[in-house]
Amino acid sequence: MTVREILKMGDARLLRVAQPVTAFDTDELHLLITDMLDTMHAANGAGLAAPQIGVDLQLVIFGSGEFNPRYPDAPVVPRTVLINPVLTPLADAQGVLAEEEGWEGCLSVPGLRGVVPRYQRLRYQGMDQFGDPIDRSVEGFHARVVQHECDHLMGVLYPMRVRDFSRFGYTSVLFPGLDAAQDD
Numbered sequence: 001m002t003v004r005e006i007l008k009m010g011d012a013r014l015l016r017v018a019q020p021v022t023a024f025d026t027d028e029l030h031l032l033i034t035d036m037l038d039t040m041h042a043a044n045g046a047g048l049a050a051p052q053i054g055v056d057l058q059l060v061i062f063g064s065g066e067f068n069p070r071y072p073d074a075p076v077v078p079r080t081v082l083i084n085p086v087l088t089p090l091a092d093a094q095g096v097l098a099e100e101e102g103w104e105g106c107l108s109v110p111g112l113r114g115v116v117p118r119y120q121r122l123r124y125q126g127m128d129q130f131g132d133p134i135d136r137s138v139e140g141f142h143a144r145v146v147q148h149e150c151d152h153l154m155g156v157l158y159p160m161r162v163r164d165f166s167r168f169g170y171t172s173v174l175f176p177g178l179d180a181a182q183d184d
């Protein structure tokens with residue numbers, strides 16, 4: 001098991017537009033994903049993007065499949081490896097691309113949380129590590145996690161999407177009930 005160093009906001013490598021993955025089901029790709037899973041689990045993260053460990057590729061992992069102490073109220077999201085993703089916001093029955101607000105944190109922005117608007121419903125397409133296609137339509141927390149992780153592939157960190165800075169701050173102040181050991 002190899003837990004890799006997670007880059008923190010301010011590192012220019014987090015601001016790059018990532019390159020597409022061109023070779024699937026390779027030893028190199030499987031090793032990278034194993035390291036990313038180990039790193040995400042060690043940090044109790046809900047997701048991790050390759051640029052966060054300094055790898056300039058369009059590859060994200062997310063989901064827990066189980067209870068996550070950093071997001072105790074979050075619904076379970078299936079554990080997913082998503083490569084070369086394409087995101088399409090989905091309109092509701094009235095034809096509206098609805099947004100909803102929600103609290104986010106990021107392993108590259110430790111100790112902070114903020115309210116970020118995201119599309120409520122979303123279709124995402126891409127490949128898994130074997131080159132098999134993924135095509136899902138999701139909503140709510142699942143859609144939020146995907147948007148957060150895929151933002152990393154465009155060099156966007158969630159504080160760049162915060163609109164109301166009265167709801168952006170230190171986790172220990174905003175949510176004093178959370179165990180400090182579970183703080184990011």
Ligand code: NI
Nearest residue numbers: 105106107108
């Ligand atoms: Ni993040």
